[in-house]
Amino acid sequence: MKLLYVKGSPRGDSARSAKVAAAFLDAYRAKHPDAEIEELDLWQAALPEFDGDRAAAKLSFFGDAAMNGDQQTAWDEIVKITSHFAGADDFLFTVPMWNNGIPYRLKLYIDIITQPGLTFGFESETGSYGLLKNKRATAIYSSGVYAEGLPKGFGTDFHSTYFNEWLDFIGVKDVASVRYQPNMLTTDPEGTLRAALDAAKAAAIR
Structure with missing residues (x-):
């Protein structure tokens, strides 16, 4: 069993979500002592820009022109990153709220790994469907201004709604x-x- 811990905050151990993630990891290790746990710090990882070549490569699966050499090279890099992600059984994400949404490095990672034939499929009659099966995810949502039930002036929750929808989209x-x-x-x-902390521990051993 493998857990991939994807860090969405640039603040390291000082992030609000770090203490909660640590509680999750402690409980997870106790429950699954033989599991492999890998940390992916999105602010240190070498993530490629999702540029024109990568967009063209993706759209080639939807009827656009076939990939040229540069686009194929870009696609091979995407396949490598996405296959690494899909190789995990469980996922732990820290997802701080930035301007009512998610941090841009996390969004970039999502754009890189949300690919046809790798994490989702598409049918002309019914649309998209997730390809990841038998995976589990825990998302730790943090913020310092927004909280549920407060007036709109304290923010609007687009970060958890977007992130949960994305997980469902890829099949988690x-x-x-x-x-x-x-x-x-x-x-x-x-x-x-x-x-x-209690909720994180419960999520780890569910």
């Missing part, structure tokens, strides 16, 4: 969402942290 159906979203109006910050 077993998803646990853990929220750690204390802000200036939180009356019990320590209780909020404890709840998030």
